[in-house]
Amino acid sequence: MDPCSEQCPILIRETLDLIAAKWTVPIFFALDAAAAPLRYADLQRRVGAITPKELAKHLRQLEAAGLVSRQVHPTVPPRVDYALTELGHSLHPSLESLANWAARFGETVASNRKANERPPAVRLIKPVYRVPD
Amino acid sequence: MDPCSEQCPILIRETLDLIAAKWTVPIFFALDAAAAPLRYADLQRRVGAITPKELAKHLRQLEAAGLVSRQVHPTVPPRVDYALTELGHSLHPSLESLANWAARFGETVASNRKANERPPAVRLIKPVYRVPD
DNA sequence: CGGCATCCTCGAGGATACTG
DNA sequence: CAGTATCCTCGAGGATGCCG
Numbered sequence: 001m002d003p004c005s006e007q008c009p010i011l012i013r014e015t016l017d018l019i020a021a022k023w024t025v026p027i028f029f030a031l032d033a034a035a036a037p038l039r040y041a042d043l044q045r046r047v048g049a050i051t052p053k054e055l056a057k058h059l060r061q062l063e064a065a066g067l068v069s070r071q072v073h074p075t076v077p078p079r080v081d082y083a084l085t086e087l088g089h090s091l092h093p094s095l096e097s098l099a100n101w102a103a104r105f106g107e108t109v110a111s112n113r114k115a116n117e118r119p120p121a122v123r124l125i126k127p128v129y130r131v132p133d
Numbered sequence: 134m135d136p137c138s139e140q141c142p143i144l145i146r147e148t149l150d151l152i153a154a155k156w157t158v159p160i161f162f163a164l165d166a167a168a169a170p171l172r173y174a175d176l177q178r179r180v181g182a183i184t185p186k187e188l189a190k191h192l193r194q195l196e197a198a199g200l201v202s203r204q205v206h207p208t209v210p211p212r213v214d215y216a217l218t219e220l221g222h223s224l225h226p227s228l229e230s231l232a233n234w235a236a237r238f239g240e241t242v243a244s245n246r247k248a249n250e251r252p253p254a255v256r257l258i259k260p261v262y263r264v265p266d
Numbered sequence: 267c268g269g270c271a272t273c274c275t276c277g278a279g280g281a282t283a284c285t286g
Numbered sequence: 287c288a289g290t291a292t293c294c295t296c297g298a299g300g301a302t303g304c305c306g
Contacts (some may be wrong), residue, residue, distance in 0.1 A: 025142070
């Protein structure tokens, strides 16, 4: 019943540390949307404003976790292909669920937070928040 | 189709920043499992090794986002009740999905990462990883 | 009881430059 | 092309102590 019993919290933490890293979700959806494996530079272009260092770092972590595969072609010039593994793909439903929640309520959350910015020392009034739909 | 088009990534980021904060998930499931609102100290006891400062900080953020309600009873001694709002409850399916993924594959990920610790300077061999089931 | 104020550490992540 | 190497900033989060 309770999904958070025993040592389970540690596993959730580990999972969140993976997917909440700044560039994990963009990388994931870039690889997921692609039909074939993506080359490093290709991936960088699709992910956006990521630096080479951060892209490499994130890919190493995802690779170590087994979510992403890395295939090196010993050619000149070098070529490295990245793709989601089966384990990586298995994250799709969960991430999609989160993405859908964000699409539905993200704006609401953002405006709530904006409305409750910087409690000016003392909180005399209850914070306002609204629930859409 | 693509859950990550346009400005959507920003909303996902915002959502992840909320739920990936160190104590958000424990707090969420503590409140979710409780039938009635929980008092501050009660919550602290159920969440575990959290310090008062961090508990308060997380609760302020969740409250500002509209996921958690905070009701102050002007009594002596003071009493403050916390509960999930409707918006907070709407996160349940997504978090449950993540928790289930963690329960299924968390061990695998953990052992994968352990097996690929500290690449000793140069990577000559492909990292090992296994997929269960 | 339910916090807030302070001090501190530590690592994620950005900027920039260089390389096999 | 596909990365490493270095330097730096900044804020999350822990420890401790005090307060209305």
